[in-house]
Amino acid sequence: MFDFSQLQCPVIQAPMAGGVNTPPLAAAVANAGGVGSFGFAYSSPEKISADLAATQALTAGHLNANFFVFQPVALPDVERQTAALAALRTLDLPEDLVLRVPQAPFYPELETLLLPVWQHRPAMLTFHFGIPSAVVMQHAKALGIAVGITATCLAEAKQIEAAGADFIVAQGIEAGGHRGTFEPDGADDGLPLDDLLRALVPSICLPIVAAGAVMDGADIHRVMRLGAAAAQMGTAFLCCDESGASPAHQAFIRHEHARGTAFTRGFSGRRAQGIANAFIAAMQDQPTLPFPIQNTLSGPIRQRATQRNDGEHQSLWAGTAYPKAQALPAASLMQRWGAELQACRRA
Numbered sequence: 206m207f208d209f210s211q212l213q214c215p216v217i218q219a220p221m222a223g224g225v226n227t228p229p230l231a232a233a234v235a236n237a238g239g240v241g242s243f244g245f246a247y248s249s250p251e252k253i254s255a256d257l258a259a260t261q262a263l264t265a266g267h268l269n270a271n272f273f274v275f276q277p278v279a280l281p282d283v284e285r286q287t288a289a290l291a292a293l294r295t296l297d298l299p300e301d302l303v304l305r306v307p308q309a310p311f312y313p314e315l316e317t318l319l320l321p322v323w324q325h326r327p328a329m330l331t332f333h334f335g336i337p338s339a340v341v342m343q344h345a346k347a348l349g350i351a352v353g354i355t356a357t358c359l360a361e362a363k364q365i366e367a368a369g370a371d372f373i374v375a376q377g378i379e380a381g382g383h384r385g386t387f388e389p390d391g392a393d394d395g396l397p398l399d400d401l402l403r404a405l406v407p408s409i410c411l412p413i414v415a416a417g418a419v420m421d422g423a424d425i426h427r428v429m430r431l432g433a434a435a436a437q438m439g440t441a442f443l444c445c446d447e448s449g450a451s452p453a454h455q456a457f458i459r460h461e462h463a464r465g466t467a468f469t470r471g472f473s474g475r476r477a478q479g480i481a482n483a484f485i486a487a488m489q490d491q492p493t494l495p496f497p498i499q500n501t502l503s504g505p506i507r508q509r510a511t512q513r514n515d516g517e518h519q520s521l522w523a524g525t526a527y528p529k530a531q532a533l534p535a536a537s538l539m540q541r542w543g544a545e546l547q548a549c550r551r552a
């Protein structure tokens with residue numbers, strides 16, 4: 206079974222669904238002694254199998270396959286559908302762009318997506334938004350795959366521990382992308398990462414991976430001193446040479462530092478953090494459909510914006526520390542952070 210102390214560099218490159226993770230990125234991180242991840246939430250079984258096979262051809266190192274735990278969802282009434290459509294149509298969109306409310310099924314079946322994982326057996330399997338079924342947990346354990354689940358508060362961490370997971374990904378409010386709360390509309394204390402670690406470390410017996418605005422070796426050192434076994438870093442990899450982030454996403458990360466980040470439900474129906482742009486501003490307080498129906502509904506807007514290199518209408522997921530992201534090969538980033546971590550340890 207996976208042991209964090211085996212890692213030459215205690216870094217999990219974060220799973221980032223939506224094309225950011227690539228085989229060369231995951232392999233470079235794994236070859237540098239970390240864990241290379243894929244966010245497979247919206248992938249097909251064929252794509253999952255192809256990505257894992259392509260990465261395993263480049264590395265014998267540690268890999269992580271990540272999925273969302275989708276909750277059953279029903280289409281709201283026609284009035285709410287019309288309001289959500291009207292909100293999106295107030296955006297400055299191409300005239301020929303067609304928006305349609307999707308019909309069920311609204312998300313893929315987890316059991317089907319996991320078939321290529323059982324075949325390729327990455328070191329880790331992680332989940333966001335909740336705990337998968339006991340059958341899934343047992344299957345992973347039988348194959349020697351370590352299961353990790355995101356927690357944003359102590360109550361979620363305790364549920365994860367009771368469910369028999371192998372580790373917890375503690376997600377601070379600084380983190381880019383979707384907030385991993387179990388309840389999409391529940392209360393959220395919004396704990397910063399260090400406070401979350403201080404709450405979890407004394408009360409949880411599992412290894413804890415720290416996520417949220419960890420950007421360099423000094424940050425990794427800080428979270429490990431607070432008791433983390435490793436750091437999960439997403440935004441820090443968005444501009445590296447092997448990143449699949451769109452050109453506009455990378456340009457905003459590198460140059461649009463005055464904008465800062467904001468949370469929005471406008472893209473997917475769940476709260477997620479990204480660089481403030483025209484879409485987020487226009488969708489503030491506007492009606493949306495539940496996750497992931499809103500995600501499918503807004504899909505054509507994001508796809509067209511990507512084709513037109515329009516950063517104002519893409520989901521530019523990023524953590525609060527995005528101005529610190531560096532455009533280097535992933536191996537160089539890993540080497541630099543490892544050296545910084547060693548220097549902090551010696552100091």
Ligand SMILES: Cc1cc2nc3c(=O)[nH]c(=O)nc-3n(C[C@H](O)[C@H](O)[C@H](O)COP(=O)(O)O)c2cc1C
Nearest residue numbers: 221222244333380381382416417418439440522524
């Ligand atoms: C572009 C992007 C996409 C993300 N997609 C996922 C995902 O598919 N699954 C997941 O568990 N976390 C996802 N996250 C959240 C990360 O796992 C992690 O919590 C976050 O990157 C940590 O904060 P940082 O971005 O400041 O490093 C995503 C983050 C970003 C920036």
